[in-house]
Structure formats: C-alpha cells, structure tokens
Amino acid sequence: MKIAKIITVVIFSIISLKTNAQSLKVASVFGDYMVLQREKKVPVWGTSTPKEKITVTFNGQSKSTKSDANGDWILYLDPLETSFKGKEMIVEGNEKLVIKDVLVGEVWICAGQSNMVMSYNSSAEVRGLVPLASNIRSFYVENKVALKEQKDAPGKWKITQPKSAVAFSFAYFLNNLGDVPVGIIQASWGSSSIEAWMPRAMTKELPIFNTIMKEFDADKERVARIQQLINKPNWTNQENIFLRRNSNIIYNAMMHPLIPFACRGLVWYQGERNTRYIAGFPDVDGENWFHRVSGMKDYDEVLKKWIETYRKRWNDNDMHFMVVMLPGYGKGTQKKQNIDIESPTEESWAWMRESQLSAMELPNVSVVNTIDLGDVKNIHPTDKLPIGQRTALLAAKKTLKLKGEAVGPTLKNVEVKDGELIVHFNHAEGLKTIDGKVPTGFWIADDTQNWVKANAKIQDEIVVLSSLEVKNPKYIRYAFAGKPTVNLVNSSELPAYPFRTDNWEE
Template sequence: MKHLAIFRIFISVSLLLCSAPLMAQMRLPNVISANMILQRNAQVPVWGWAAPGQQVRVAFAGQVKTVVAAADSAWHVKLATGNANSKPQVLSITAGKETKQLENILIGDVWLCSGQSNMNYAMDRTINNFAAPAKGADSAALAMKEPHPGIRIMKVEMQYDTPDVPSTGWHEAKGRIFERSSVVAFYFAKQLQAKLHIPIGIITSAWDGSRIEPWTPPIAYKNIPAFEEDIKKNSTAMDKEKEGRMYNSMIKPLGQFGLKGIIWYQGESNCMIEEQDMRYAYKMQAMVASWRKQFGAQLPFYYTLIAPYIYTEWRNGIPHTIETLPKFWEQQVAAAQIPGTAFVTTTDLVDVITDIHPSYKWVVGRRLANLALSKTYRQKGIPYLEPTYAHKKIEGDKLVLYFKNANGLKTRDGKSPDFFEIAGADGKYLSAQATIKGNTLVLQNADIKAPTEARFAWTQFAMPNLVNGDDLPMVPFRTNAVKWEYIP
C-alpha cells in the first residue's frame, strides 16, 4: 500500500509539471492572427490568455500597452488604429518568455458576413455552376487568379459547441481558403475597396440551411412582446429550434472585435417552417439588437430579400402556398424599420426557380456594397435605391400606384410590366394590365369595375421585369400589407 501511495503521488506531480507549461502558455483567440485587418479610427480590443498574474506586453504602431493576466488567465487591451493603412505592420505580444509576432496586418474596415448557404456559397462553386459572363460578372475563375492584396478573409467553419470560433484565422485572398470563401462577401469587399481605396476585411460566419433562431442568444427575446408566451414556457427552443447554438460558437467568441458593419443573407429556412405574420421581423429585431450589444456599437446591418423559389415543393408539415414567399418578403421589408438597416432585392437574379441557390451572387454582393457606400460611407451617385410602393389612388375602373425611388420606371425586356394583380371589394385578385405613366403605374382589368387593392410579385414564381432607371427591381408588395411597427 505504501508503494501504491508513493506511485500515486509521483503520477500527480508528473501531471502537474507537464501541464504547467500548457497553463502558462500564451493563447490568442482565432480572430486575432497574422494577416488580419484592424478597424480603422477606432479603439480596437486585443485579448487573449496567459498565466494568471503574468504581465503581458502588446506593441503595435508605436504603441505599447501592458496588462496583467487575471486569475482566470484572461487579459485585454485596446489599441488606437488611426487612419487606413495598406502598409503591412507587426503586432507583437509578449507574456513571460514567450512572444508572438503577428505579421502582415493592415488597417481598414472590417465587415461581418453571416446567414445561411447563400451567404456561405463558395467562389469555386460559382466557377462550376455559373460561369456565364452575364449581368456584368467578372469571372470568379479570373478573380481567384488575380491578386487582391487589400482584401483579407476569415472563414468561420460550421461547428457547434466550441469555446472559440472554429477558424484558421485571417488570410490573404488567395489559395484554397479564398476558393472556399463566400462569393457574396468577396464581391461586397471588392466593390468597397474599388470605391474607397482602403483595405477591407471580411469575416464570413454562415451555416448552410440555418434558421435565424440559432444565431440569436435566448436573452435577446426578452422585452419583445411578440415572444412573451415563448419566454413563459422557459424553454431553450424558439419555434422548435434551439436558440443561440450557432451564436455561441460562431459569433460570441469574436468578442468585441472591431467592425464597421454587418451583412446578412438568410431566411429560406425560416420561410420553410413558418407563416406567422411578422414573427420573423421580430426575430430580426432581437438578433440585430443582440449583435449590436455584443460589438458595442450601432453597427449598420444590410441584408438580402430571399429569391424566388418553389416553396410549395417543400414537404415539412407546413401548408405552403404560392403566397408563402411574398408573405415572408413582407416581413423582411418591414424589418427595415429597425434603425440602421436596409435590404436589397433579388427577384431579377434567378435563372432556375427550382434552385434555392440562385445565380449572380456577385450582383448581390455589389448591391449590398452599394447600400453600404451610400448609407454608411455617404458616397454620392451610387445607385442603391430600389423602387418601393408608396400609396394608391382609385380612378374609376383604374388603380393608380405611386412609388418612391421610381425615377425612370421601365421594364428590363421592353414589355408591359408583369406580375401585377388587382381586386375589388370581394378580395378576389385577377391579373392586371399595367401601364407606365411617368413614375406611376396605372392598373386595370376589364372584369373589375371598381378596384380597391393591388399586389405585385405576390407569388413564389415572381421574377418580374419592372425596374427603375438604375435597373434596380421593384420591391414586392401588396397595398393592404400587414402592418408592423418597430418598438425599441
């Protein structure tokens, strides 16, 4: 027994001695790495872990900050970044005898790009499926051969239950990591860089087929009346989907890393499972507020209306109709009442309606970039305003529609505007003949003598031809839309 006791003591001491260097080893989160872009003109956080009580020295661009690691090993400093800088710099971090030199760091703007598979859709998949040089595309194959020294990418992998974001950190836009990066995010960054002439960093954190609930921490639903009954149930699921699971591993560990803004391309999976008036809009409100709280700023949040697709073919117990999609669009449009948000439309960017991953994602990226350039960067002359319904006027057997941002109203194919319907007091909609009169539309149907309401693109098959003078598509609508009001 005496020998056994001595052996146990020996093993315990050996394990302690072996683990000591690991406990003392300095560690950084994956978002703090070589090749990264730090947000310009900001006090950006840099953090990590070292032995408790150990002094940590952080040096960058003439600044030196020292801090002592806390009892839980965590340490944190803030660095002033100043103006954009394309000259590679070195961030040096020393803890005890260990020094990490993070090289090739630029100063510019950083955007977080999230959502589901249409955001995650990779550059190399675009080469295989959509190589035709349509809609002003510059070949993805060519883009992957060209150097993009001012664009840096960080791809977060799809993985649950990780203490840090599952990623290999920051990379230059080249090689395999670039081939696997988001088409939408890259063309967003490329458009920004072309206009701003500064380094652009993109963090892509998206999950194929994901709903919005796992991207939102449960606490975010509190104080929103729409979720009062859900909260009373004291459940970790929202509409049968576990809350916060992707947020916890793919967003939360990013800490307060300095960002300029967020772009979001998601909704297909929620459209498949719910037809509850304005519930998705409230979920967007909860998620946007929680992300802004985490990153410590009222970040701009730009998103994409999902594209036409045959949701009636989706069999999951939900009674989908051809109106399921436009009702969902209505929620996405309503969510733009959230301050600092805006959206782009994609009804003109579909070739195959049976493909939930439509073509022309480079156009989606550019449209989102144009939103940012106009609304965040205040650049003039950028086409970003899509025509939207304003109000109606009844003139006998005709219905006249008025719009915002409709200057130069026209059709892409030179034909009459399509996908318009009108209804009388009985609420039965029939196809309407639509005539462009300046920046208004006149609708009529010989069988409806007293029209009262109209709707546009109110079907999952809608790929309408109506655009404004900037070739931006009309936003789907109905004149008797479900009302939603953002309440802070």
C-alpha cells in the same frame, strides 16, 4: 519543524504559481494577415497570467491594461486609418507576441446558411473575378458546435478571397468602390435556422425561442449525442445534418468567439430554413423535431430582436446589417409545396421577404433586393454576382458615404383616382422596364380581396394600375409571389422592391 514548514510553503507557492500561470495569448480571431476595421475603436483581447500587465502596440499606438483574476484581458486601440501596407502588431506581457502583415480597412462578417456557403466555383461569373481580386483577406470559421459559449473559434486569416460566392463578390466590388482593403469573416453553415445563430439569453425576449430551448434541454438523448459529437474529428454527413439543425449551438461555437471584433457590419443570407411554415409552431415528433423554428410571419420579430441582440453584444449601435432577401423560388410550405409561382395569395417566400424587409424599421439595416433573381426549381441558384454587386453598392452608400444610387424603386404612396391606382416611388429616377415592355408583377383588388393582374403603365416616375375586372381598386401586391416575373427598374437598372398595401390596415 519550522524549516520543514517553510519548505512546504515554498513548494506550495511554486506549485500555485505554475498552476495559475498561462501563456500569453490573443483570441483566435487575431492573427497574421488579418484586417482591422478602420475609423472605429478596435478591441484587442486574450488571456495571460492573472494580474499581468499587457501592452499592445500597433501603428504608432501603444495601449496597456492588466488581466483580471482569471487571466482575461481586453484593451482598445484608437480608431485607425486605412492601410494597404502590412504592419506588425506587438502584444507584450511576460512574453511577446508578434502578429505580422496586418492591414486596416473594411471588415465584414458574412453569415447564414447554404446560399452563403455556396462556393464561387459554383458560379462562373464570380469565379471569373478571382484573377482580378486584390487586397482581400479572409477568415473562415470552421463548422463547429458547442453547448456553451466559447472564447475561441477555429480558423486562420489568409491572403485570399473567401470561399463563398456572395462574400467574395461583395468583397471584390466593395474593394473597387471604396478603394480600401477588405477583410471577410465567413461564418456559415447549410440548412441552419436563425435560431441556430441565437444566444441562449434571447429566450428571455422571444417566447418561440424559449419553447425551443426548453424542449432542447428536456431532450437528454439529443444533448448527449451532441456532446459526443463535439470532439469527434470527422462527422458523417448524417451527423453534420443533425448538428446544424439544432438551435443555439452554432452561435456558441462560431459567432460568440468573434465578439467584439471590430467590424463595419454583418451580411446575413439566411431564411430558407425558416420558410417551412407560414407562421406558428408546427407539431413535431422524434423524427422531425428540427421543424421547431419560427415561421415566415414570425421571422419579422425574431430577425429584429436578433439584430438588436448582436449590436448589444458587440456594443456597437452603428453595426450595419445587410439582409439578403430570399430570391425567386417555386416551392411553397410544408402545407402545400406545389404552388402557382406568380400568385400573390400562395404561401410562398413572399411572406419571408416581407418579414426581412421589416428589419429596415431599425436604423442601419439594408435589405438587398433579389426579387429578379433565383431559380424556380433550385434552392441554390447560381446567379450570385448581382447579389455581391448590390450588397457592395449598399455598403458603399450606407457605410462609406459614397455618392450614387444603390436602391431600386420603393413604394412611397398610392393615390386612388377615377378607378385607377397611381403608385408613387422613391428612388424612381429614370423609371423604366428592363425589357421595354409594360411593367409586370402588379396585382390589384377591391374590398373583396379578389386579386387580379393589373394593367400597368409608366408615366414619368409613377406607375398607373387598372383592370376592367376591378371597378373600385383599393389594394396592390407587387412581386408578392414565389417566383414573380418582374421588369420594373430605375435608371441604375436596380429592381423595384416587392410590397403589398393590404397590410397597411393590419
């Protein structure tokens, strides 16, 4: 009996060991040809057999840790120096992994919806950069959804430029400006709302998102359909549209697995999906449930909370966010789609741009000005090259500390004098118009809020506004329209940022 017991115990122990054993793995965002972020601590993580000693060796460093009871492990490499020469990363436990040809440089996540998705093949100017590009690598996160936060995201590092026109042109110019390898992680999906990229935990901070997710959970039929489609190998176009219109589930599958991969920051080109309403929650039914997203004025708070949440999850307060302003477009909201594209009072994208600009109240946030770009009829304009250039300029200035102007004129203050409004700007050296004509896009009003086009003239680095129709002007709206005609720039030919002064008293 004793021998039988001993044999039983031995067999059970062997079975238990086999059950608990799992191969040594690194998270899917690590792989051959990757780029690691320089000048920051670099987390490396993965899974292994529980309580296994793990050692990571790279570029003369060797760091060790022990996996936990579930087999999860993470360790941190000390800040790395720039490296154009590919090196090996060795990960060792009971097994040995070799990750080949690893560079060290600037890593950025490029995320958002269709205008971030848009291929460089759709923009002739950006496509022309392909043969000139070097030292750019990319990791494309495949479009996936999940009902719970995932550990791994499907994708591989490649020695090639990202598919996105904006991401590629940004990487190209950043590489040139900084003389540094650039790694781009592209995570984008057309027509996705900001809520699609939000972790469920944000329901505790945002009542709007809390309502959305409560309705999501209550819709058993929708959840069941998502569950059914998750493992389906190929979606129809209708299924694809259905999945990307849901909140949270894109974050779970496409963004969460990237955390906390070391990066300099995130370029965010999103917002079109949230422009259907000026503010508040629309009434929805079974046919248009996907309209339950925050409106343009609500996007202000949502965007800032979203940025703060990502920084907490990455444990990186210095993580820089580059928000791409929505460019010119000629349609309004669901309430009124046909609008006067020059009017400062229509429910146009001007209100979304104002919300996007509010994100600069947070540290380490830049907004890429696109007010002179876009297409009145096409929500997917092809003029992506200037966006990449301006984003790279801002990144070089803000994160690489390179010299030079990276921002167009921004409002400093306004004086009222003898029936005129005198507008002072920051970043106004060499203030001029791009076409040599008088400045356009300025509207003024008195206390009646009856807006009229202003007569504008440049005097050194200020703009003087007046109108015979407004004797006592008080307020200004500049480029505050769906597709305004603008021409005001500084000596670097960077456009002036939109603004309105009637919100100073709100």
